[in-house]
Amino acid sequence: MTAAVPKLRIRGLRKSFGDKRVLDGIDLDVMPRTSMVVIGGSGSGKSVLLKCVLGLIQPDAGVIEIDGQDVLRMRRADAEAARARIGMLFQNGALFDSLPVWENVAFGLLAQRRIDRRAARERAGEILAQVGLAASVGELSPAELSGGMQKRVALARAIAAQPDMMFFDEPTTGLDPIMGAVIDGLIVDCVKRLGSTAVAITHDMASARRIGDAAAMIHRGKIIWSGPASALMDSGNPEVDQFTHGRREGPIQMELRR
Amino acid sequence: MLDLLAAVGRASLAACRFTGQLAIFGLSGLSHLLRPPFYWRMFGRALLEIGYFSLPVVALTAIFTGMVLALQSYTGFARFSAEGAVASVVVLSVTRELGPVLAGLMVAGRVGAAMAAEIGTMRVTDQIDALSTLSTNPMKYLVAPRLLAGAIALPLLVIVADILGVMGGYIIATFKLGFNQAFYLKNTLDFLQPTDVISGLAKAAVFGFIIALMGCFQGYNSRGGAQGVGAATTAAVVAASILILAFDYVLTEMFFAR
CATH class of the missing domain: 3.40.50.300 (P-loop containing nucleotide triphosphate hydrolases)
Incomplete structure (x- = not known):
């Protein structure tokens, strides 16, 4: 053994x-x-x-x-x-403040060319749901979120690429x-x-x-x-x-x- | 005496280290332009930021500079009854020197600072580390598109600055100083050679690259929170301004020295 x-x-x-x-x-x-x-x-x-x-x-x-x-x-x-x-959740979230939430979540998928932008937006909505956020949150910018929501979005980004x-x-x-x-x-x-x-x-x-x-x-x-x-x-x-x-x-x- | 020598030595070593780091950073950025993937979206954003949004400040600077140049050269040439040279002085000064240099300095203040602040904030909030963990090379994503956009946007701005600078001189010469409109335009076009414009545009491409390089370099290497980002922003503007003036001399020597 x-x-x-x-x-x-x-x-x-x-x-x-x-x-x-x-x-x-x-x-x-x-x-x-x-x-x-x-x-x-x-x-x-x-x-x-x-x-x-x-x-x-x-x-x-x-x-x-x-x-x-x-x-x-x-x-x-x-x-x-x-x-x-490896998925990483940073201490302060480290969300990209120049991008909307959905693009933050799908960033790794887009970077690895696994998915096109339309599919990425839909996939981001599904992943946001997994961390208890509505798909509409995807249209907001990170600066509009509370600390807890930012952590959830950062977690969603970390798990997006499974x-x-x-x-x-x-x-x-x-x-x-x-x-x-x-x-x-x-x-x-x-x-x-x-x-x-x-x-x-x-x-x-x-x-x-x-x-x-x-x-x-x-x-x-x-x-x-x-x-x-x-x-x-x-x-x-x-x-x-x-x-x-x-x-x-x-x-x-x-x-x-x- | 030894303390003084030690201080000079330390400063020299620091200058060498800085130059080496900057050169490696610039070459690394350039090398990423030649290897896929290329982030066209980031390039478009940078082009818009450097070019389109700098248009008002560059336009105003150019038009007032042309106006002042016409007034001052008229005052000087009138003493020697050489008022006819005003048009040639305005067009040559604007296309060869003032267009690229003043546009470069204005863009360095506006865009160089913004670039250093944006990338510096990304550095101190772990966003650059987050890029690396999401299969994205930060040099490729943040630096390479900005370097290319800087080298392309500034010549475009200088074309506008050249036209408006000459127009500023024309307005003052014809409406205030009483020059004949057709005579002024003929003088302007007679003295203008294609090399005058081309050399100015080549200078602008170099200045645009320098502005983007200093903004990215200082931001990328910033440390220590808000204070570090502030220091990087100042350093980016100061270094870009000095380098623009230094390279202006070098390029003028290259283009026009006999």
């Missing part, structure tokens, strides 16, 4: 900006069709980790494998093709608790419906428990704990316990600057 190949496998990932080492040998496995939540404090390297996997930042060293293939060492076109199968892996960067940041729960619910539904593998980074514990099957904590550029998401609040790891319970006292010393 052969062991299952992780959908995403990261080994020894390092990245520094000048003298500051942000990622210091990250090792992480995400198994197919699981939702991995990566938690960690501000500036711990969570977003840099995602950007390295997405190819937006070039790491200094390490291995990033998607479906067993090292995207850092494959031909550029092949790496782009592998990454095209990716087999999805990344979520702080999906509930800036939302009220009810809207945060709604977005988390939509994320769980979309990931299940598409049969995707998901990686979410967050420091919202309620969101982490709702989204994740598995969890890992990043601290000072390293993964210091990983396990089932259900064990997050009672991990037995002093750093994780301090973080998840929001205690001031503990092994993690926050840098205070005046």
Whole structure:
């Protein structure tokens, strides 16, 4: 019997900006069709980790494998093709404010020449419905939407190409608790419906428990704990316990600057 | 003394780095013009923004410049009883120098700033990263169409500026200074050579490319939120204006030096 190949496998990932080492040998496995939540404090390297996997930042060293293939060492076109199968929800939505909502949602489909503009507009309406928005929202510009609606549109854009892996960067940041729960619910539904593998980074514990099957904590550029998401609040790891319970006292010393 | 040398060295290195980065950015943008896909819709938008919407400001600048030029040259030539040279001075000054340079400076202020602000905002709100995750090369989508539109739109604007600048001189010369209308027009056409107009249009194409290049480069590399976008906008206008004046000298030397 052969062991299952992780959908995403990261080994020894390092990245520094000048003298500051942000990622210091990250090792992480995400198994197919699981939702991995990566938690960690501000500036711990969570977003840099995602950007390295997405190819937006070039790491200094390490291995990033998607479906067993090292995207850092494959031909550029092949790496782009592998990454095209990843959907990404950015922290602030990152909607294109010069385009109407429908074109934002269908942008990836149009870019990959999968569909013409008329069909894209119809498809965008269907995808908007999947995230609980009326098709008429497609005619609005992103600036006319509330924060919660912008997040839904960004989620619709992320799932439009039916990716087999999805990344979520702080999906509930800036939302009220009810809207945060709604977005988390939509994320769980979309990931299940598409049969995707998901990686979410967050420091919202309620969101982490709702989204994740598995969890890992990043601290000072390293993964210091990983396990089932259900064990997050009672991990037995002093750093994780301090973080998840929001205690001031503990092994993690926050840098205070005046 | 050593501090002074160190400061000069640092500034020289920074200037070299900037020049190298700008050259690579420009060549990369140009290379994307030669490789599909080409975003015609973005090209059309940029052409409209640079060309059509700059028409009023370029037209007003040209017509008043022509009027002032006729007045000033008449004042000077009248001292030597050479008033007949007014028409030739106006038409040569406008077509060779003032048309392209003033149109370039006005467009740099209007469009260069807008480009830097738009692309800079896209950078700091993760929209450029979002493009990459949606199978779209930001250089191909944002930069290449603008570079081409700049190089095409400015010569078109300069044709209008040339006509209106000469017309401004004609209005002042005939209605205020008492020149014979047919005599003024004959003088204008007698002194005008095709190379005068063509050299002005060639300059305009270079200036248009420079404006788009600086707007895109500064916006693309902006960092640090609203302040960074503001700084990029200022830098784009200042750098484009200086480069227009510097290249005007170089191109004049190329076209007209004996």
